[in-house]
Amino acid sequence: MELWNxxxxxxxxxxxxxxxxxxxxxxxxxxxYCDPKIAAQLYDEIFDEYRLCDDIGINIVTNEHHSGINNLxxxxxxxxxxxxxxxxxxxxxxxxxxxxxxxxxxxxxxxYATIDVLSKGRLEIGFVKSGATExxxxxxxxxxxxxREWEAIDLIEKSLVTQDGPFSWEGKxxxxxxxxxxxxxxxxxxxxxxxxxxxxxxxAELGRRNIVNTLLFGGYDRTRQAFDAYKQARTExxxxxxxxxxxxxxxFAYVGDTDEEGMRIGQKxxxxxxxxxxxxxxxxxxxxxxxxxxxxxxxxxxxxxxxPRPTNLDAEVLIGQGQMFAGNADTVARQIREFRTRVxxxxxxxxxxxxxxxxxxxxxxxxxxxAKYVLPQLQDLPPIDTDETAWHARRAADAAQ
Amino acid sequence: MNVAGIDxxxxxRAGLGGAPPILLLHGIDTIRPEAPxxxxxxxxxxxxxxxxxxxxxxxxxxxxxxxxxxxxxxxSVLDAIPAERVRMIGFSFGGWxxxxxxxxxxxxxxxxxxxDPVGIKLGGREERDIAHFFNxxxxxxxxxxxxxxxxxxxxxxxxxxxxxxxxxMSDDDMIRLARGWDALCLYGWRPxxxxxxxxxxxxxxxxxxxxxxxxxxxxxxxxxxxxxxxLIPGARFDMMDAAGHHPELEQPxxxxxxxxxxxxxxxx
Numbered sequence: 001m002e003l004w005n006x007x008x009x010x011x012x013x014x015x016x017x018x019x020x021x022x023x024x025x026x027x028x029x030x031x032x033y034c035d036p037k038i039a040a041q042l043y044d045e046i047f048d049e050y051r052l053c054d055d056i057g058i059n060i061v062t063n064e065h066h067s068g069i070n071n072l073x074x075x076x077x078x079x080x081x082x083x084x085x086x087x088x089x090x091x092x093x094x095x096x097x098x099x100x101x102x103x104x105x106x107x108x109x110x111x112y113a114t115i116d117v118l119s120k121g122r123l124e125i126g127f128v129k130s131g132a133t134e135x136x137x138x139x140x141x142x143x144x145x146x147x148r149e150w151e152a153i154d155l156i157e158k159s160l161v162t163q164d165g166p167f168s169w170e171g172k173x174x175x176x177x178x179x180x181x182x183x184x185x186x187x188x189x190x191x192x193x194x195x196x197x198x199x200x201x202x203x204a205e206l207g208r209r210n211i212v213n214t215l216l217f218g219g220y221d222r223t224r225q226a227f228d229a230y231k232q233a234r235t236e237x238x239x240x241x242x243x244x245x246x247x248x249x250x251x252f253a254y255v256g257d258t259d260e261e262g263m264r265i266g267q268k269x270x271x272x273x274x275x276x277x278x279x280x281x282x283x284x285x286x287x288x289x290x291x292x293x294x295x296x297x298x299x300x301x302x303x304x305x306x307x308p309r310p311t312n313l314d315a316e317v318l319i320g321q322g323q324m325f326a327g328n329a330d331t332v333a334r335q336i337r338e339f340r341t342r343v344x345x346x347x348x349x350x351x352x353x354x355x356x357x358x359x360x361x362x363x364x365x366x367x368x369x370x371a372k373y374v375l376p377q378l379q380d381l382p383p384i385d386t387d388e389t390a391w392h393a394r395r396a397a398d399a400a401q
Numbered sequence: 402m403n404v405a406g407i408d409x410x411x412x413x414r415a416g417l418g419g420a421p422p423i424l425l426l427h428g429i430d431t432i433r434p435e436a437p438x439x440x441x442x443x444x445x446x447x448x449x450x451x452x453x454x455x456x457x458x459x460x461x462x463x464x465x466x467x468x469x470x471x472x473x474x475x476x477s478v479l480d481a482i483p484a485e486r487v488r489m490i491g492f493s494f495g496g497w498x499x500x501x502x503x504x505x506x507x508x509x510x511x512x513x514x515x516x517d518p519v520g521i522k523l524g525g526r527e528e529r530d531i532a533h534f535f536n537x538x539x540x541x542x543x544x545x546x547x548x549x550x551x552x553x554x555x556x557x558x559x560x561x562x563x564x565x566x567x568x569x570m571s572d573d574d575m576i577r578l579a580r581g582w583d584a585l586c587l588y589g590w591r592p593x594x595x596x597x598x599x600x601x602x603x604x605x606x607x608x609x610x611x612x613x614x615x616x617x618x619x620x621x622x623x624x625x626x627x628x629x630x631x632l633i634p635g636a637r638f639d640m641m642d643a644a645g646h647h648p649e650l651e652q653p654x655x656x657x658x659x660x661x662x663x664x665x666x667x668x669x
Contacts (some may be wrong), residue, residue, distance in 0.1 A: 023538060136536050141590040143583055144466075172464075282538055286563050288586030296579035297572040300563075 001340070001347055001378035003370055004093065005053050006061035006250060007046050007354040007363075009072040010276055013038055019069075023280040026068030027133035039072055045360040047086055052364055054087035056371035061093045061250075061350055063128070067137035070276035077111035084119035092119055095126030095196060095214065099152035100145040101138030105174055108152070109159035110181040112191065121186040126194035126214070127153055132290070133283045142289045146202070148173045153193070155179075160190040194248065198226045204233035207242065214248040214350070220322040221396050223249060224343040224389070231344075244347040244384075249339070252324040253351035254358070255369040259327040263315045265366070266326030270313040271356025325351070329373030336378060342392045345384040402451060405477045407465070410458040412450040414439050420446035420664075421486040421511050426475065428493025428647075429534075430558045430581055431457040437554050438649045441657035445664055446488060451478065453495075455584025457577055466587045468596065472501045479507045486511035488664065489608075493517055493559075493620075493646060494585060494594065500633075501599060503606040513610040514660055515629070517618050517646050519594040521603070523628050531594045532620045535586060539563035545619030546646040559647040560620060603632040610636040611663040615644035615651065637663070 014025075014033045022029050050060050062079045065071035073079045076097040083092050094112070102108055116123040129149050135142040151173045158167065158179070165180035185191055194212040197203060206213045207230035215223045227247050234242055252269040256262030284290060291299045318324035322342070325335045340346050351370065354363035402409045412432050416422070423446045425432050432439070432450035442448050453471060455461035465474075475498060479487055487509045491499025496518020503513050524530045532545050543550045543561025550561065558565060562578055612630035614623045623640055630638035639659055644651040 139591060141586065142535075143587045143590070280538055281563070282536060286539060286582075288535060288583045288590075291579070293576045293579035293583065297575040300566050300575060 001244075001336070001349060001375075001381065002059055002091075003375055003378070004059040004061050004091075004248075004348060004350040005049065005354075005367060006063070006095070006350045006352050007049065008063065008065065008070060008272075008352070009042055009046055010272070010355060011039065011042070011069045011072055012271060012275070012357050014069055019275060019278070022278070024133065024283055025276060025278045026065070026070060027136045027283055028280070029068060031067075033069075034072075042072060046354060047082065049354060049360065049363055049367065050083055051086055053367055053371075054090050056368060057090065057375065058351075058367055058371050059091040059093065060087065061095050061126075063095050063126075064097055066098075066134060068133060068276070070272070077108070077115060080123070081111075081115050081118060084115050084122070087119075087122075090122065091124055092122050093124040093126050093194060095194060096128050098130045098134055098138065099127055099156070100130055100148050101134055101140040102152070104176065105152040105155040106159050106169075106176050106179050106181065109156040112156070113160060113181055113183055113185045116185040116187055116191050117183045119186070121191075123185075123187070124192045124194055124212075125156075125190075126196065127211075128196045132287060133279055135287065136283055142287050144173075145289070146199075150205075153195075157190065157193070160185050196250075198222050200226065200229040203227070203229040206230055207233035207246075208237050208239070210239075210242070210246070212246050212248055212348070214250060214348070216250045217252070217323045218249070220339070220342045220392070223322070223339075224393060227344055227346075244340075244345040247343070247346040248348035248350060249343070249346055250350035250352060251322070251339075252318060252326070252355065253332065253349075253353050253366070253370075254324075254326045254362075255329050255332050255366045255374055256327065257365075257369070259331050262327040262331065265358060265362050266318075266324055267315045268357045269324070269352065269355040270315070270318070272352070273313055275356070325349075329369050330377070332370070333374045333377035336374070337381065340381065341384065341388055344386065344389045349378075402478070402481070404474065404481050407454060407462060407474060408460055409454070409478075410452040412448075412452075414443040414448040414450075416443040416447035417445060421488050422447040422449050422482060422484050424475075424478065424482065424487050424489045425450040426489065426491040426495030426499050427453065427456070428491075428495045429560050429585065430562065430578060433557050435554065435556045436650065437557070437653035438656055441653065442660065445657075445661055449482065453498075453584065453588075455587065456581040461584060461587075468498060468501060468588055471498045471588065472505060475499075475502050476505065476507055479509050482509070485509065488512040488514070490514040490516060490660070491518055492649060494519060494589060496520065497589075497594065497596070497599075500603065500606070501596065503608055503610070504599065504602045506605065506607065510608040512664060513606065513608045514663065515610065515612045516649055516656075517614055517621055517626065518612070518629065519589075519621055520596060521600040521629060521632075522592070522595045522597055523600070523625060530621065530625055533593055534560060535590065535593075542620075548615065548617035548643050548645045548651055552651065554650055554653075557650050559650060600632060603629075604634055606633045606636075609663075611659070612636055612638045613648060613656070613659055614638070614640045615646055615648040616640045616642050617645045620646040 064076040196214040254266035431452040452459040496515040497520025543564040546560035614626035630636040641648040
């Protein structure tokens with residue numbers, strides 16, 4: 001298995017009274033509340049964490065969000081380009097730039113090809129559909145984003161692999177009559193593709209395309225169902241069964257010196273859920289496309305949004321749901337191994353550790369322990385026992401009833 | 402009604418024999434059977450109120466997703482209506498479509514009424530002419546769209562409809578509003594509710610035109626309306642007190658009185 005460090009570079013320094021009064025902490029919170037000197041310090045600290053990860057063998061994930069306290073990575077290709085020059089060894093995954101918001105996928109392809117060359121072939125390219133406040137801050141129509149995302153992926157892929165261009169693209173969403181990127185990617189024919197989704201039809205399509213499927217905080221059952229959809233689609237298409245390297249999972253993670261420390265600091269990561277996703281209804285449940293019309297009565301009456309705020313964020317509960325790995329190194333390794341068994345096999349664990357009020361020193365300590373004590377316990381694992389995975393699934397289904 | 406291979410849900414209200422039928426192009430929501438202006442309007446002519454594709458029970462064909470499509474659809478609807486003259490009233494978003502259609506021109510178009518229409522850009526690049534339908538909070542939309550939100554007629558919705566969600570709103574109404582909200586977004590998200598080119602072609606509208614405006618409209622202001630009307634040759638601008646973005650719902654009697662006067666005068 002491989003471990004990855006994903007930090008969203010949050011900005012948890014806006015006064016609570018401001019956050020309490022704001023209808024949304026994304027899209028509409030004025031940037032006067034972001035002190036650029038503090039931001040500069042955050043960039044320094046997190047890039048130092050990336051350098052540490054490069055030294056100790058933990059891969060790096062970047063992403064982007066806009067106009068909010070949750071994320072200061074305004075452009076994943078920019079940040080990934082910096083990481084490419086700061087590091088020498090580890091893999092770098094951009095997960096990703098928001099292709100449903102970017103007007104020209106060809107430029108995205110060219111930026112990624114540049115990073116792949118800069119990093120001498122260490123780039124992995126991830127796609128996320130995004131939505132909600134990103135549609136607002138990017139002025140992108142929230143309708144049809146799934147179709148737009150797939151067309152963008154197709155155009156990016158063709159831009160990366162075509163070596164005898166220019167070629168022309170006149171699609172439903174993107175028009176580019178003269179595509180010919182320079183440089184072409186370092187890896188041939190192109191860097192690996194990843195995508196983050198739990199939508200089952202999309203997971204199936206990822207399976208048919210052999211794209212790495214990442215789940216974000218999906219917990220045991222949703223993750224297993226997503227991976228099953230991926231595998232099933234390949235079976236139906238008479239394609240070879242996927243290896244565990246096709247599956248990835250992002251969880252909150254903190255490796256402490258002791259279980260107590262792991263739990264205590266892990267608890268601080270929950271800021272991501274308690275504070276950073278606060279969003280006004282027009283940016284969430286009432287945004288066009290947020291829920292299928294036939295689901296609107298249930299969603300609107302219950303007040304549920306597409307990203308409901310969890311009611312119980314106790315670290316133990318999050319661990320029990322498979323959304324957090326926390327404790328001492330042995331505990332975390334055991335939690336990850338159990339997760340692997342229950343979801344039917346997985347190769348990539350993406351740790352969201354530097355989140356909320358977790359400090360630079362705390363993050364570095366966790367990464368160091370993860371590399372030294374957890375990662376060795378995740379190597380040379382026995383093949384997945386499908387009977388055991390099925391037993392866990394039945395048990396979960398019974399419990400749900 | 403099936404026009405150009407597209408099925409349309411149509412609400413009809415039989416009207417005065419001999420008068421030209423009245424085609425209604427709805428705005429945020431379809432024209433509801435309970436709409437308080439329907440009976441009065443039917444006294445002026447048969448009312449024909451289709452639901453735009455994606456609204457109500459009208460399906461939306463896969464690649465039907467622009468105002469361009471709506472304009473050509475309603476040109477075809479005008480072709481299909483078995484009358485030599487047709488009067489058209491467009492509300493809010495439907496007013497934009499009606500203005501586009503009238504600028505394109507159709508021989509049957511006899512009178513045009515635009516009720517608080519959106520559709521053009523008038524102010525500077527840092528001035529917002531049209532309150533953002535989708536990015537504004539439901540409560541603010543509700544305040545901007547109505548002179549008195551508490552007097553919204555039952556089962557009729559306009560901007561700020563989210564604030565009416567509660568036990569009194571049926572599941573069917575919610576599903577209809579959700580469908581329409583999605584379709585409206587598809588048609589009008591960007592540029593938000595206007596066509597940058599339309600302003601320079603409004604002079605081609607040859608049908609006598611009345612622009613009716615709610616004096617309290619906080620979505621598109623009466624100043625915007627006055628300027629809009631000023632771009633249409635000979636258009637009359639009239640304002641209705643104690644009404645916001647949906648004067649036909651807030652002041653139905655005054656609305657009918659003005660439309661009747663316009664239709665009977667025959668000349669703006």
